[in-house]
Amino acid sequence: MAEDLHKMALEAAAHAHAPYSDFPVGAAIRTTDGRTYAGCNVENVSYPEGWCAETSAIAHMVMDGGGKIAEVAVLGLKANLCTPCGGCRQRLAEFGTAETKVHLCNAEGLVETVTLGDLLPNSFDMGEAP
Ligand code: THU
Numbered sequence: 001m002a003e004d005l006h007k008m009a010l011e012a013a014a015h016a017h018a019p020y021s022d023f024p025v026g027a028a029i030r031t032t033d034g035r036t037y038a039g040c041n042v043e044n045v046s047y048p049e050g051w052c053a054e055t056s057a058i059a060h061m062v063m064d065g066g067g068k069i070a071e072v073a074v075l076g077l078k079a080n081l082c083t084p085c086g087g088c089r090q091r092l093a094e095f096g097t098a099e100t101k102v103h104l105c106n107a108e109g110l111v112e113t114v115t116l117g118d119l120l121p122n123s124f125d126m127g128e129a130p
Contacts, residue, residue, distance in 0.1 A: 005073035031067035
């Protein structure tokens with residue numbers, strides 16, 4: 001089932017705007033109700049203003065009504081393995097759970113599947129009011 005997400009992430013990475021890092025990234029999300037969204041990283045000459053592929057994919061999901069993330073594939077076109085950065089782990093946690101599957105891919109295919117809980121244990125949550 002993750003093969004379609006890998007394909008989407010690969011196609012998204014081809015759209016990356018990454019002239020500064022030369023590190024194109026693609027991400028693809030599947031919601032718990034089966035919708036899929038992809039995104040790429042978009043860099044900026046003012047370096048901190050760029051954003052990640054996962055962030056683009058999440059934005060597409062939110063613009064289409066939002067949802068919960070069941071699984072996500074991430075790949076760096078020129079990397080053997082690309083794990084989500086710290087900020088994207090927290091962004092994914094906003095719409096996922098500790099059980100959300102994170103497929104770590106390279107251009108050829110899926111390398112390893114972990115969970116969001118593995119990547120971001122004890123994620124920040126404001127919890128219940130006292
Ligand atoms: N990048 C992502 O798109 N996702 C990640 O989770 C890790 C990093 C991008 C940001 C930047 O454009 C490039 O990879 C190099 O850091």
